[in-house]
Amino acid sequence: MRRVGIGLLLLLLSLNSLAHQPHDHIEHETNHMLMDIIKPADSEISKILKIDYTNQPQQVFHLLSTDTPPAQTIRLSWQLRQSLDGLHLPTPVLVVNGAYEGPVMCLTAAIHGDELNGIEIVRRILHNLEPENLSGTVIGVPIVNLQGFHRSSRYLTDRRDLNRFFPGNPQGSSAARIAHSFFQEIIAHCDFLVDIHTGSALRTNLPQIRGNLYIPEVAAFAHAFGISVILHSEGTEGMLRHAAINAGIPAVTLEAGKSNTLQEPAIQHGVESILTMLDKLGIISNDHSGNLLESVYYRSEWVRADHGGILYGHVKLGEKVIKDMVLGVITDPITNLQSEIISPYDGQIIGMAVDQVVMPGFASFHIGIQDTERKIARMERLPEKQNVEKMTRTLESE
Numbered sequence: 001m002r003r004v005g006i007g008l009l010l011l012l013l014s015l016n017s018l019a020h021q022p023h024d025h026i027e028h029e030t031n032h033m034l035m036d037i038i039k040p041a042d043s044e045i046s047k048i049l050k051i052d053y054t055n056q057p058q059q060v061f062h063l064l065s066t067d068t069p070p071a072q073t074i075r076l077s078w079q080l081r082q083s084l085d086g087l088h089l090p091t092p093v094l095v096v097n098g099a100y101e102g103p104v105m106c107l108t109a110a111i112h113g114d115e116l117n118g119i120e121i122v123r124r125i126l127h128n129l130e131p132e133n134l135s136g137t138v139i140g141v142p143i144v145n146l147q148g149f150h151r152s153s154r155y156l157t158d159r160r161d162l163n164r165f166f167p168g169n170p171q172g173s174s175a176a177r178i179a180h181s182f183f184q185e186i187i188a189h190c191d192f193l194v195d196i197h198t199g200s201a202l203r204t205n206l207p208q209i210r211g212n213l214y215i216p217e218v219a220a221f222a223h224a225f226g227i228s229v230i231l232h233s234e235g236t237e238g239m240l241r242h243a244a245i246n247a248g249i250p251a252v253t254l255e256a257g258k259s260n261t262l263q264e265p266a267i268q269h270g271v272e273s274i275l276t277m278l279d280k281l282g283i284i285s286n287d288h289s290g291n292l293l294e295s296v297y298y299r300s301e302w303v304r305a306d307h308g309g310i311l312y313g314h315v316k317l318g319e320k321v322i323k324d325m326v327l328g329v330i331t332d333p334i335t336n337l338q339s340e341i342i343s344p345y346d347g348q349i350i351g352m353a354v355d356q357v358v359m360p361g362f363a364s365f366h367i368g369i370q371d372t373e374r375k376i377a378r379m380e381r382l383p384e385k386q387n388v389e390k391m392t393r394t395l396e397s398e
């Protein structure tokens with residue numbers, strides 16, 4: 001009976017779509033045009049990102065009062081100017097200056113000190129680049145929040161979240177000063193930024209790129225990674241990538257796995273996707289042309305637990321789900337009563353809670369949802385990139 005019912009429904013739906021075809025067709029055309037802008041072909045990426053390769057020999061690269069000659073790798077350290085010795089440790093900054101001219105690509109990790117996968121991703125990339133075959137410069141900061149890292153904590157010593165303070169303020173709180181110094185001394189020198197994160201210890205994320213896809217440069221950059229999931233997310237005030245965008249620097253977040261642990265599959269996926277991006281932007285050239293089938297989500301929703309108890313997930317990270325599917329079961333350890341968490345959406349699990357004891361309201365499953373209406377909402381312009389001196393003046397006058 002049920003099958004017949006579904007068959008009838010499908011027939012009715014297809015008849016309905018036939019009846020509306022002219023209208024749908026126009027809408028499809030509009031979508032298609034916008035998709036061309038939002039999802040450019042590989043050959044268009046460099047053009048949208050205004051990367052012009054001249055094959056000219058590279059210049060000396062100046063950062064943190066140090067000159068890195070062409071075709072060389074140098075380890076520098078960044079540190080707050082006004083700081084107590086021992087409180088603010090010098091943070092390692094790796095610079096690979098290529099033999100040929102090209103953009104400055106920045107990779108940052110562990111702004112949240114307990115997010116370890118990104119540290120290893122940055123290390124593997126930076127130590128395997130060959131400066132003599134590189135066009136441009138790659139800057140890697142494996143552990144931005146060294147204070148948190150030493151204590152296996154997401155936060156700074158004063159419990160502040162560093163990723164809520166960018167671009168910072170030289171007269172503000174300790175977090176605002178750290179953010180300001182890091183932004184001025186490192187980020188302002190970048191042409192592109194990849195900030196690497198993970199879920200928390202309680203939740204894990206499918207490897208994914210997050211960025212403001214309404215900005216064509218960011219969308220083109222996001223598509224260069226050849227990664228399977230791209231999530232539209234404008235980010236919030238104070239986030240590093242948000243501040244970078246405001247300064248005219250195309251920036252995305254790479255999410256991979258969960259915190260407080262090293263996860264080889266997430267690390268490998270991260271390394272592969274960054275190498276693919278470096279290749280597509282022409283910074284390196286090798287066989288990293290990984291081109292996975294992409295799912296682009298302009299909308300995502302968290303499904304929360306309505307009851308407290310022990311949560312067991314019934315779905316896997318990356319799994320496609322449909323409305324009314326059981327995502328997980330919560331068992332009350334005292335009464336033994338069970339309740340199911342049901343999916344309200346069709347979509348894909350892009351983040352989820354690890355099995356644990358949860359309270360009612362706990363965000364348990366993050367679902368990426370295909371939503372064509374949101375996709376065509378608007379386009380935004382990336383601001384002109386400001387030079388470092390101009391940015392400093394603006395900030396100090398605030």
Ligand SMILES: [Zn+2]
Nearest residue numbers: 112115197198
């Ligand atoms: Zn994070």
